[in-house]
Amino acid sequence: MIIKREYITRVRKKSFLIMSLLTPLLLALIMIVPLWLATRDAPAREILVSDKSGFFEGKLVGDGTVEYDFYDQPIEILKEIAFSTGKYGVLDIPDVDIDDPKGITLITEHSASIEVKMKIEDQLKRILEDHKLEISGIDREKLDNIKTSVYIGTSVINDKGQVQSTHTEVAYIIGYLGSFLIYILIFAYGVQTMRGVIEEKTSRIVEVIISSVKPYQLMAGKIIGIGAVGLTQFLIWAFLTFSIYSIAGLLLDFDQMQQMNQGGAMQNTAMNAADTEMIKSVMEKIDSINFGLIIGVFLFYFIAAYLFYGSLFAAIGSAVDTETDAQQFQLPVTLPLIFSIVVLAAILRDPNSSLAIWLSIIPFTSPAVMMMRLPFIANEISWDLYLSMGVLVLSIIVTTWVAAKIYRIGILSYGTKPSYKLLFKWIFAKN
Amino acid sequence: MEHILQTASITKNFGDFRALDDVSISIEKGKIFGLLGPNGAGKTTLIRIITKIYAADSGKVFFNGKELTEDHVLKIGYLPEERGLYKKMKVGEQLIYLGRIKGMPLDHVKERLKYWFQKFDIMDWWNKKIDELSKGMQQKIQFIASVIHQPSLIILDEPFTGFDPINANIIKKEILQLKEDGATIIFSTHRMESVEELCDNIALINKSKKILDGAKQQIKEDHKENIFEIEHRGDLNGLNGFVHVLNTKTIHDDLYQTTLQSATQISHNDLLRLLIDKVEIMSFAEKLPSINDIFISRVGGIRE
Numbered sequence: 127m128i129i130k131r132e133y134i135t136r137v138r139k140k141s142f143l144i145m146s147l148l149t150p151l152l153l154a155l156i157m158i159v160p161l162w163l164a165t166r167d168a169p170a171r172e173i174l175v176s177d178k179s180g181f182f183e184g185k186l187v188g189d190g191t192v193e194y195d196f197y198d199q200p201i202e203i204l205k206e207i208a209f210s211t212g213k214y215g216v217l218d219i220p221d222v223d224i225d226d227p228k229g230i231t232l233i234t235e236h237s238a239s240i241e242v243k244m245k246i247e248d249q250l251k252r253i254l255e256d257h258k259l260e261i262s263g264i265d266r267e268k269l270d271n272i273k274t275s276v277y278i279g280t281s282v283i284n285d286k287g288q289v290q291s292t293h294t295e296v297a298y299i300i301g302y303l304g305s306f307l308i309y310i311l312i313f314a315y316g317v318q319t320m321r322g323v324i325e326e327k328t329s330r331i332v333e334v335i336i337s338s339v340k341p342y343q344l345m346a347g348k349i350i351g352i353g354a355v356g357l358t359q360f361l362i363w364a365f366l367t368f369s370i371y372s373i374a375g376l377l378l379d380f381d382q383m384q385q386m387n388q389g390g391a392m393q394n395t396a397m398n399a400a401d402t403e404m405i406k407s408v409m410e411k412i413d414s415i416n417f418g419l420i421i422g423v424f425l426f427y428f429i430a431a432y433l434f435y436g437s438l439f440a441a442i443g444s445a446v447d448t449e450t451d452a453q454q455f456q457l458p459v460t461l462p463l464i465f466s467i468v469v470l471a472a473i474l475r476d477p478n479s480s481l482a483i484w485l486s487i488i489p490f491t492s493p494a495v496m497m498m499r500l501p502f503i504a505n506e507i508s509w510d511l512y513l514s515m516g517v518l519v520l521s522i523i524v525t526t527w528v529a530a531k532i533y534r535i536g537i538l539s540y541g542t543k544p545s546y547k548l549l550f551k552w553i554f555a556k557n
Numbered sequence: 558m559e560h561i562l563q564t565a566s567i568t569k570n571f572g573d574f575r576a577l578d579d580v581s582i583s584i585e586k587g588k589i590f591g592l593l594g595p596n597g598a599g600k601t602t603l604i605r606i607i608t609k610i611y612a613a614d615s616g617k618v619f620f621n622g623k624e625l626t627e628d629h630v631l632k633i634g635y636l637p638e639e640r641g642l643y644k645k646m647k648v649g650e651q652l653i654y655l656g657r658i659k660g661m662p663l664d665h666v667k668e669r670l671k672y673w674f675q676k677f678d679i680m681d682w683w684n685k686k687i688d689e690l691s692k693g694m695q696q697k698i699q700f701i702a703s704v705i706h707q708p709s710l711i712i713l714d715e716p717f718t719g720f721d722p723i724n725a726n727i728i729k730k731e732i733l734q735l736k737e738d739g740a741t742i743i744f745s746t747h748r749m750e751s752v753e754e755l756c757d758n759i760a761l762i763n764k765s766k767k768i769l770d771g772a773k774q775q776i777k778e779d780h781k782e783n784i785f786e787i788e789h790r791g792d793l794n795g796l797n798g799f800v801h802v803l804n805t806k807t808i809h810d811d812l813y814q815t816t817l818q819s820a821t822q823i824s825h826n827d828l829l830r831l832l833i834d835k836v837e838i839m840s841f842a843e844k845l846p847s848i849n850d851i852f853i854s855r856v857g858g859i860r861e
Contacts (some may be wrong), residue, residue, distance in 0.1 A: 330641025334702060337608040338658045340627070436736040540612065 129352070171214035171242055173232075174204045178221040185253045192245055196419070203231075209235055217246065224254060279310040297472060297501035304424055304497035307360070310466050312431050312493070315356040316439040319451060322348055323443030323537070332537050341534045345444075346526075349436045355430060357425075423500055423511070430518045431493035434525055435459065441529035444536035445549060460491035471500050487514045490519035528553055560622075561710055561741045562607065567616035576582045576602040578765040579616070580669065582760070584710075584743060587738055591756035591773070592745040593848075593855055598762045600745045601638060608742075613798045620710075631660050634708035638715045638745075640699050642687045647783050648698055649683040652705060659706040666705065673701045677727070692719055698727060711735060717751060729755065733751065749849035759848065763856050777845040780854075783819045787832065788812065788839040799823055809831055812839070818857055 170193045177183050180510040181197045194217070197204055204216045215234030222228060232238050234244060259266055323345075326332045336343055442455040466485065475484045477499045492514045500511075535552045562584040569577040577599045584590045594600050607618055607746045609630050620629040633678060642649055647669070656666035674680050677697055687695060696719045704711060713732070717725045732755065736742055752759060752773075760770035769776065784803070790811050793802065799820040806814045819828050825843065832838055844853075 325643075329644055330637070330639040331643055332641070333610070333639060334635065334655065334699075335658065336610050337630065337637075339635070341610075385761075513860040538605075555623065 130424060133506050171213050173246075174219050175217045175219065176204050177219045179219055179224075181222075181224060181257075182219060182250070182253060186249060193241060195448040205233060208233075209381045214242070224257060226256065243288050246550040300420065300501040301477075301498040302470065303473070304420065304500065305467070305470060308424070308428055308431060308493050308497055309463060311356050311360060311428060312435050313463065314437045315432060317353050317458075318355075319349055319352050319436045320439040320456075321449065322444035322450065323354065323440050323533075324446065324449055327537055327540075328447065329442065336537070341537060342530045345437070345440050345533045349433065349440055353436060357429070360428065362425060412557075420500055424497060426515065427493040427497060428516070430549065433522045434489060434493075434518065437465065437522070437526045437529035441532040441536070445539075445552075446536075447540060466491035466494040469495070473498050483510050486510060487517055489518045492518055502532070560584060561620065562743075563619045564603070564607070565617045565619065566719075567603065567606060567618070569599075569606060569611065569614050575765050577606070577613075580761045580762065580765075580767045581616075581722055582767060583637075584741060585768050586737065586741050587739060588757040589732070589742045589744055591752040591848075592743055592762065593747065593752060593759055593761035593852060594762035595747060599765045601714065603762070604635070604714060607712065608633055631639075631706070632709045634703040634706065634711040635702040636700060636711075636713045637757050638718075640696060642695060642702070642721070645687045645725045646685055647684050647686055648690070652698065652702055655702045656705045661706050666801065669707070670701070670706050675706070676731075677701070680790060680844050692839070693724055694847045695719060695853055696720060697724070698730075700731070704731075708740065710743065712745070714745045715748075716744070717746075717748065737753060749847065749852055751846050760854060761852065767847075768855055769843060769851075773848065776851065777848075780846045780851045781843070781845065783821060784844045785815065785817045785819065785828065786814065787841050787844065788814050789832070789836040790839065791836040793832070793836050797829070800828065800831065816844070 135485065158383065170188065170190055170192045172195065175182070175186065175194050175196045177186075177196055186194050188194050193212075195402070197207075199207075201216065201218050205215070208216050214237060215232055218231045218233060220229045222230065227250070231244060232248070234295055235312055256266065259269065325336070326344075326348075332344070339347075396471070438459045439456075442452050442459065446452045469481075469485060473479075476482065482495065483490045483497055487510060496511070496514050531553045532549055534548075560583045564582050565848065567577050567580045576614075576771065580603060582590075582592075582603075592600050598660075602611065606613050607625070614654065614779070618625040620626075620632075623629075646654075651803075652670055653663070653666050653763070656669065661669075661729070665835070674683070679694075679697065682690065682694070682698075690698065699779060700716070703713070714730070716728060720728060728761070729751070732742060732744075746752060752803070756773050758770070758772050759776065761768050771779075788808065790813075793805070793813070793815055796802065800817055800823070802815055804816040805820055808814050817828075829838070829841060
């Protein structure tokens, strides 16, 4: 009943709906919009070129996004023509030294876009390079073949002696995502639990309710109810993100993306070889990652960490009268949580260091740290994962017990600002 | 005499402070019981022990003769002195929730709510948030919340604070109606006029100790000081040593009102006979002490 109320009143709030829908949408937008902008066909920018060197005419050719027209008229006249006919701008190439071209200017009505500027620069550069290569007698194809790029694949030998390929980059991203999600969700919903308790206390309804149910039930109901809200939100996020990406993938023309890749490939075939190998490896790795395990472990750590921190937050809420007072007690609870995010970089450097292992066992830091380590160790479930889970479960029992003790007394004491000493006394008070 | 609730030698300490010291009270079924005492005497603590919010350090509570359990608590309706409701929740939902956690099935809660909403004529409050109601309106909602589950024992801690006289009267009527319907009511207050009006039995708690309890009428009898108020024509003179005049007022011409105090052993009739010989008696009444007087004399007396 309590769980239901806590859950329903929160889920029905407009802010919950907005947060649930908007967050994945925003995330998706951030990812998709640049892609979409990049693939969209912009109208060709027409540029009038005045080439006093006479070197580029015929070599500088438009490619659909930028079109060039060569003119012999003086630059002033070109400018007038350009701006009166709505052309993009005028490219002024003075009689430059081919070995050291200086003084090339793009004159536009409004500031030139970086995209156009880079495009022109790139084209001019290639023309000049080709020219120099030709003079030196080097074939461009040969040069491209000389350029080498190395990609090291990583793999581990598991306890059955089989070699499994790993992918550090992918593991990194998944680990980071996992621990950050845990961190954010626990923080948000832990504080919500605390607020809920403070609200009940300050509105004094708590006395009515605990004359019907036991304080412990009320606290547990609140924690579980809010936890369920968090879980719902996470599932909505996961579901929406997944569906948005699938839809977006369909909408965005796949050929177009491939074209883009090929366009890049033309420019840098050698790099591309390594790229493809890396992409292949990433794909393989994504396939080889035990997503079932990671999601399962994530859910476990999310729920467990929430219960662990949620009960501490509830205890804080019960002990104080206002949220301002709560800050004093919040710090020691949130500090390890923040700490576990701060040390992620160190964990990343060596996911199997003793520091990493210990931090993933200590219950205060274990959820975030373990999520970070998990993709690195997921191929073989090791003893420390079980130990970490076990310790966390035991700790939940301890913290909820302590929290219930504080809660029971705290919820009805008003006016006194509790000290740590007093809280300690409450924990060991008999009634 | 049947008791719905008894406390046996309840003692409760908060740290070094003794909030209740060996308090035993018995509450008669179907009556209104006044739990009286000055601020900080321990009334609220005792109530919280009865509602199982606190556990007593020693002593026991019996409900219908059996030791108090969680199930019994569901049969108690409690209106705390510090009122509170979820501010952002709608009135209807809130009351349904409060009824449900008392173990009522949903249909039943709705049916009872309809009854109360019609009674108070507040049907249109259903979808309002508590925030939007005035203080007096919130009090009414809180009152409904404490009786929604038709408790057999209703504990009202200062039920009239925050009500204007009209609404206080409505609540008073409802309390009497609930009693009529068979509920027992514990009524905790330090306002004596409502005690005078409503209570059948009282207990007086002061400084953590019960100093007095019993039937209201009996307590008044026990505390009477043989004071009589008479109206009479003619001067009242020549009384013997057993009776002395405390005070005389002229009402009209030779109509007087006199307050007398007699010695304990003189019966009402003897006193009347004595008076009839002297003057013409228009009215004769014994003046019993008010609960207020008793409260002040007992509590004040201990303070000295």
